[in-house]
Structure formats: structure tokens, C-alpha cells
Amino acid sequence: MEQQATPRPLVRRSKLVVSPLSQGSWTAAATSGADALVVDVASSVPPGAEGKALALAREVLPLLARSGSDLLLWVAPSRAEATLELCRFPSLAGVVVAAETPEEIRGLDAALTAWERTAGLPPGKLQIDLVLASARAALGMDTLVAASRRVVSLNLDEDGLLAELGVERSLEVDQIFYPRGRSIIVARLFNIQAHALAFVRGTADALETATVARKMGLRGALCFDAADVPALNQGFSPPVAEVEHARQVKAAMEEGIRQGLGAVSLPGGVMIDLAMLKHAQAVLRWAEAIEARESAKAGRG
Amino acid sequence: MAMGDMRVRSALVVAGDAFQQVKEGLNWSPDALCLDLDWLVHPSRRAQARDLAWAAISATSHSRSLAMARIGLQEAEEDLKAVVWPGLAAVVVPDLEGPEAVRDLDQRIAALERERQLPAGTVKLIPFLSTGRGLWSARDIATASPRVTAIALGMGDLLYEMTGTHEAAPYITGPVPRFPVPEYNWSRLGFIAAAAGVHLLGLLGATVAPGHARGHNLERAVNLARQAGFRGAFTLHQEGVAACNRGFAVPVETLKAAGETAEMAHQGLPVHGGKLRLARALLAQAEAARSVGQEGGRT
Numbered sequence: 097m098e099q100q101a102t103p104r105p106l107v108r109r110s111k112l113v114v115s116p117l118s119q120g121s122w123t124a125a126a127t128s129g130a131d132a133l134v135v136d137v138a139s140s141v142p143p144g145a146e147g148k149a150l151a152l153a154r155e156v157l158p159l160l161a162r163s164g165s166d167l168l169l170w171v172a173p174s175r176a177e178a179t180l181e182l183c184r185f186p187s188l189a190g191v192v193v194a195a196e197t198p199e200e201i202r203g204l205d206a207a208l209t210a211w212e213r214t215a216g217l218p219p220g221k222l223q224i225d226l227v228l229a230s231a232r233a234a235l236g237m238d239t240l241v242a243a244s245r246r247v248v249s250l251n252l253d254e255d256g257l258l259a260e261l262g263v264e265r266s267l268e269v270d271q272i273f274y275p276r277g278r279s280i281i282v283a284r285l286f287n288i289q290a291h292a293l294a295f296v297r298g299t300a301d302a303l304e305t306a307t308v309a310r311k312m313g314l315r316g317a318l319c320f321d322a323a324d325v326p327a328l329n330q331g332f333s334p335p336v337a338e339v340e341h342a343r344q345v346k347a348a349m350e351e352g353i354r355q356g357l358g359a360v361s362l363p364g365g366v367m368i369d370l371a372m373l374k375h376a377q378a379v380l381r382w383a384e385a386i387e388a389r390e391s392a393k394a395g396r397g
Numbered sequence: 398m399a400m401g402d403m404r405v406r407s408a409l410v411v412a413g414d415a416f417q418q419v420k421e422g423l424n425w426s427p428d429a430l431c432l433d434l435d436w437l438v439h440p441s442r443r444a445q446a447r448d449l450a451w452a453a454i455s456a457t458s459h460s461r462s463l464a465m466a467r468i469g470l471q472e473a474e475e476d477l478k479a480v481v482w483p484g485l486a487a488v489v490v491p492d493l494e495g496p497e498a499v500r501d502l503d504q505r506i507a508a509l510e511r512e513r514q515l516p517a518g519t520v521k522l523i524p525f526l527s528t529g530r531g532l533w534s535a536r537d538i539a540t541a542s543p544r545v546t547a548i549a550l551g552m553g554d555l556l557y558e559m560t561g562t563h564e565a566a567p568y569i570t571g572p573v574p575r576f577p578v579p580e581y582n583w584s585r586l587g588f589i590a591a592a593a594g595v596h597l598l599g600l601l602g603a604t605v606a607p608g609h610a611r612g613h614n615l616e617r618a619v620n621l622a623r624q625a626g627f628r629g630a631f632t633l634h635q636e637g638v639a640a641c642n643r644g645f646a647v648p649v650e651t652l653k654a655a656g657e658t659a660e661m662a663h664q665g666l667p668v669h670g671g672k673l674r675l676a677r678a679l680l681a682q683a684e685a686a687r688s689v690g691q692e693g694g695r696t
Contacts, residue, residue: 115667139670142662194670229671231591235536256671259678260591264651266624269559274584320669 105382106248106289107389108132108166109306109316109332110325111192111225115140116152121322126163128322129329131389133165134192134225137179138172146175150182157185164393168192168225173200177207184211190223190246192318194253196233201226201243208246223248225291227318229256234275241286250279251318252292270295280313289315306331315382339383342376349373404686405429405547405598406629407641408465408489412437413446419453425638428691429463431489431631434476436467443472447479458484461690465489465523473502481509487521489631491551494530496541503542518544523598526586527551535586539593547596547628550586553579555599555630559621560614580625587626601630602637610636619644646691647683655679 112130114121116137125133135156141149153169161167170192171179180191191208195201201224208222224246228234234257241247257272258265265271276292283290294308302324306317310332317328334342345368352360359369409427411418413434422430432453438446450466457464463486468476470492480488488506493499499522506520522544526532532552539548556562558579590597599622602610615632619640622630629645632638647655658676662668 113669117667136667136669140667140673142665142667145665229674231588234588235592253671255669255675257588259671259674261587261626262591262628262678262682263624263626264647264654264675264679269583269621269624270580271584271587271625273580274588277581 104385104388105315107316107385108225108249108289108291109386110328111168111251111291111316111318112165112322112325113140113170113318113320114156114160116149116156117141117145119152119156122156122159124322126160128163128325129393130163130165130319130322130325131316131329131393132168132189132225133160133163134168134170134318135160136170136192137183138170138175139194150179153183154185157183157187161185161187164395166190171204173204176204177210180207180211184215186215188222190225190248192225192227192251194227194229194233194256195240196230196236198236198239198243201240201247205244205246220246222246225249225251227251227253227256228275228279229253231257231260234260234278237275237279238282238285241282241288247286247288249289249291249316250283252276252279253318254292265300267298267300270297276312276314284313291316291318293317302327303331310334333386334379334383338379342379342383345372345376346380349376404628404645404682404689404691405463405596406645406691407638408598408629408631409462409638410437410467410631410633413450413453413466414438414442416449416453419456423457423460423462425635426642427462427632427638428629428642429465429486430457430460431465431467432457432480433467434472434479435469435491447475450479451482454480454482454484458486463487467491467525470498474505477502477505477509481506481513481515481520483513483515485520487523487546489523489525489549491525491527492531493524493526493538494528495534496537499524499538499541499545503544506544520544521546523547523549525549525551532582532586536589536593539589539595545593545595547598548586548590548593549598549600549631550582550627551600552582553600554603555601555622555627556603556605556610556615556618559618559625562614583625583627590626596628597626599627599630601632601641602634603631605634610634612636612640615640616644642691646686647679651679652683 108131110130111132111134112125112128113134113136114125116135135153137149137153166189167187168190169188173193173195193204212219226247228237252275279290292314293305294312296304296308306328316332348360348362361367405428407427408429408431409422410431410433411422413432434446454464464484465487466480467489470490510517524538526535539545586597602615615636623645630641655676662673
């Protein structure tokens with residue numbers, strides 16, 4: 097069926113942010129099992145420590161490259177070109193950036209294009225994981241994504257967004273209801289992924305919030321503690337029973353289609369139709385992509 | 398007193414034709430006293446309310462409270478003439494549905510400022526979003542004029558929406574439909590206000606008769622509203638003023654944690670940018686509150 101023609105989805109359920117300045121956290125990051133490791137040479141770097149962070153980034157990147165995780169570099173939009181020049185590493189999958197304007201994204205795109213050219217990389221290989229960390233970015237996220245075809249995911253920086261509201265994180269009120277919901281819709285619009293955790297009243301448990309997030313259509317999240325990685329990987333993966341059900345739906349519907357039917361019944365009498373086949377195919381594609389990602393990590397780690 | 402960077406935690410709404418309410422209300426120490434010429438005044442007494450406005454604004458401006466006036470959009474010209482006097486900090490306008498109306502009000506206020514020799518831009522604007530169209534256009538409204546210093550969500554009542562209890566006087570029969578997804582509105586307006594650099598205000602205890610409000614319910618609503626991004630609320634009650642003044646402050650424990658985060662950064666340790674910005678925003682809020690004599694934190 098059409099499944100073969102659809103490209104395998106990106107699997108970045110857990111994106112662990114690693115500060116090159118925190119050398120004690122390097123080993124834990126490398127063995128965390130994160131789908132992506134984000135070396136942060138921008139967001140968490142104190143003023144004046146940029147040079148040191150870049151120097152240490154060049155040390156930590158080869159170490160992290162052995163993990164089999166996607167390697168990303170968190171860059172500041174205003175210094176992207178210089179950072180890439182100083183920190184180029186052949187295994188990088190792309191960059192993470194907190195941008196506010198389409199111009200910033202276009203500038204970053206140009207810097208990545210230049211880098212691909214000099215490094216002999218295929219055009220368009222380097223990706224952008226876009227972080228929404230301000231109200232302006234949250235409200236204009238569609239224009240940001242439209243600014244470059246390299247953008248593969250929209251990520252909510254909850255603390256950054258809460259800073260804009262001027263209020264600490266709540267377990268009672270869903271403060272980022274709007275940008276989260278909007279990011280899911282915008283992601284669909286541009287055929288990319290939305291990455292964030294869900295709001296679950298009364299808890300900040302990583303597994304629970306990731307599990308609910310997956311059901312909302314989110315596909316991963318940034319994290320800052322290696323201990324959260326297993327929960328994110330699990331929460332953003334479909335449970336075995338859901339995958340099995342999807343296989344049954346797919347098999348039953350394919351048989352139904354062969355017989356010229358648009359709707360059939362599963363054993364037990366549950367009626368399924370073409371819309372459910374589409375959903376089942378999506379679940380199976382996601383499960384297969386995760387399996388491939390896990391194999392890649394096991395092979396490299 | 399001019400608004401400047403003043404945070405308005407509580408804005409006590411009083412009927413414009415009842416000067417006694419102004420005098421009484423000022424004793425409750427609201428951050429602002431909002432003289433209402435519109436909803437709380439019978440049409441037959443509107444002219445009287447306009448005549449009293451100057452005295453009420455003058456009295457308020459000589460207190461520790463800011464003077465605000467809520468006018469009617471349909472009668473904006475006459476209402477503005479009655480309230481734009483020295484001492485008026487802001488005009489609160491319900492039913493605004495687009496940026497054109499904001500710009501029109503801006504020009505009318507500017508003309509009155511010139512005519513009455515008030516410094517240009519002194520009188521601020523607070524759109525009170527009370528229709529679906531107004532909510533939809535909130536971002537355009539918030540950015541339509543530099544006079545806009547806050548936007549207020551005038552639909553529903555924080556007391557009942559926030560606490561999830563049944564409303565004492567449900568208003569579902571009027572021309573304004575209740576939105577079934579308040580969290581969407583709170584969150585959206587919070588980010589719109591933040592992007593525009595203005596405050597988000599709510600409406601507290603509007604459907605509770607004076608004397609019947611339960612303090613702890615009001616406080617719970619304020620606590621939740623603050624977490625949702627509201628910085629203050631309009632209220633009609635003494636208990637509402639007290640709840641807002643206490644509740645729209647950064648909790649002491651939160652400030653302590655924010656201080657620790659800021660200190661880590663100060664020591665040159667890596668702290669995620671968003672977390673550091675949040676800590677600094679909370680500390681700045683508390684500092685701003687202290688600088689104007691407001692409570693700096695609550696337990």
C-alpha cells in the first residue's frame with residue numbers, strides 16, 4: 097500500500113540538552129539512550145564563556161557521536177554562522193535554535209547551506225529543530241516554520257514561555273495550552289513534528305506527561321536531565337497492544353479492500369473503516385521508525 | 398497618579414453615580430479604583446455620573462489608588478469628555494472588537510489631553526474584551542496603540558471559571574456566548590499580552606452580590622488566575638480587593654527558588670536560558686512590586 101512511499105518519520109522522542117561546560121554530565125548523556133543529544137553552546141552559556149563552551153563542544157562531540165544518537169548543536173541565531181564555523185563536526189544532524197523572526201531562520205538556513213557546501217554535504221541535509229521560547233515566537237510559529245524547509249520540529253521551551261508570562265510552572269493550570277495546541281496544528285500544516293510534554297493536572301511525571309503528549313499528537317520533547325530519557329522514549333512510543341491492534345486493523349482493512357468493502361468488522365464486532373486504516377498505518381510507521389532508531393543506537397552504542 | 402510601570406493587582410469597580418462608594422472603596426486600598434459610567438449606572442443617571450466623574454477622579458488621584466474610568470463604547474465621546482481630567486490613569490473600554498476602534502479612541506483621548514493640557518500619552522487604555530470578535534482580534538487590539546497598557550478578559554468570572562464551581566448567577570442567555578474552552582482563552586491571551594508587553598487582567602466575583610463572596614473562594618480563584626498569567630483583576634467587592642492584593646504576588650517559595658537559580662548563573666554555572674529568564678522575570682516582578690510599596694511575596 098501507500099506506506100512504502102511515505103518516508104520514515106523522524107524519531108527524536110528524547111532530545112537531551114548537554115552543556116559542554118558541565119563535563120561531569122558528558123558520560124551520562126552519552127549512555128542515556130536519548131534519540132538526540134543537543135550540545136548547547138548558546139542557551140545555557142554564561143556571558144563571557146562562549147569561547148570556552150565552543151572549545152569544550154569540540155571535545156564532547158566526538159564522545160557523544162559514539163552513542164548512535166542524532167547530534168544537534170544549540171546555536172544562537174545571531175551567532176550561528178560563526179558558531180558553525182568554529183564547531184563544525186561531520187556527524188551533526190543539524191541545529192537547535194530559539195528564533196523569533198523569519199529573518200533569523202533564513203539567516204540560519206543560509207549559514208547551514210554554506211556549511212554544507214564547504215563540507216561537501218548533500219544540500220538540505222542539516223536540519224533545524226526550532227525552539228519556541230518567547231511569546232512572539234509562539235504567536236508567529238507558522239511564519240518561522242515557513243521560512244526554511246530545514247525545520248523538522250517545533251519545540252516548546254516551557255521555562256522560556258513561562259518567563260514571558262512571568263509565572264512559575266503550575267500543576268493546576270495548563271499555562272501553555274495555546275502554544276502547545278497551536279504547535280500541533282502548525283506541525284501538521286507543514287508536515288513536521290511538534291515536540292513538547294502534555295499538561296497533566298497534579299503531576300510533572302515525565303512518563304505520564306509524555307504518554308499523554310503522544311496521544312495528543314506530539315512526538316518528542318527536549319529534556320535537561322539524562323534520568324528523564326527512558327520515560328520520554330517510552331511515553332512517546334506506542335504500547336505493544338496498540339501496535340498489535342494497528343496490525344489487526346491493517347490486515348482486516350486490506351482484506352476488506354480486496355473484497356471491495358470500505359468498512360469491516362474485527363473479531364469481537366468492532367467496526368473499522370478507511371479512516372482507522374490510515375490511523376493504523378501511522379501507528380505502524382511510527383513503531384517501525386522507533387525500532388529502526390533503537391537498532392541504530394544499539395549498533396553504535 | 399500615572400500608571401507608568403505600576404502593577405494593578407486589584408481594580409475596584411464602583412458605580413459612577415455613587416460618590417459615597419468612591420470614598421468607601423478607597424478605604425479598601427485597591428491598586429486602582431475604576432469609576433463605571435456604563436454597566437453599573439442606570440441610563441437615566443448617566444448624565445449625573447458624568448457630572449460627578451471629575452470629583453471622583455480627583456479624589457482617587459489624591460489617594461494611593463490609580464484612577465480609572467470605564468466608559469461605554471457607544472457613548473465614548475461624551476464619556477471621555479467627562480473623565481479625561483488630570484489624575485486619570487486609564488480608560489477602560491468594553492466591547493472593542495478591532496484595532497480601528499482603539500485607534501479612534503486614542504485620537505479622541507489625545508485631543509482631550511491637548512485641550513486640557515495633560516502630558517501626551519498620560520491616559521492609558523485598557524480594552525475589556527467582552528465579545529467573541531474582540532477575543533479573536535485581541536492581538537491587533539493589544540498592539541493598536543501605545544496607550545494600551547493592559548487587556549482585560551471580561552467574559553465569565555474568574556471565581557467560577559477558575560475554581561470550576563457553579564456560577565451563582567449563570568449568564569448563558571445574553572448575546573455573548575460563554576466559551577467552553579476557557580483554558581484556550583487564558584493561555585492565548587496570556588501570550589498575546591506578553592508579546593505586546595501589556596498586562597492581562599481578569600474579572601473577579603462579578604456575579605456575586607456584595608456581602609456574599611466567600612473570601613477563600615476568591616483567594617483560590619486569584620491564585621489560579623495568577624498561575625494562568627493574569628496579573629490582576631477588576632472586582633466589585635472589598636473581599637475581592639483583599640484577595641487580589643494578596644494573591645497577585647509571587648509566592649515566597651517561588652522567589653527563593655528563583656533567587657537560587659539566578660545565583661547559580663551569577664557564579665558562572667550553566668543554567669538553561671529559559672529557566673534563567675523565568676527566574677529573573679519573577680525576581681523583577683517582586684522588585685517592581687516592592688518599589689511601589691506593594692507586597693513583594695506571599696507565603
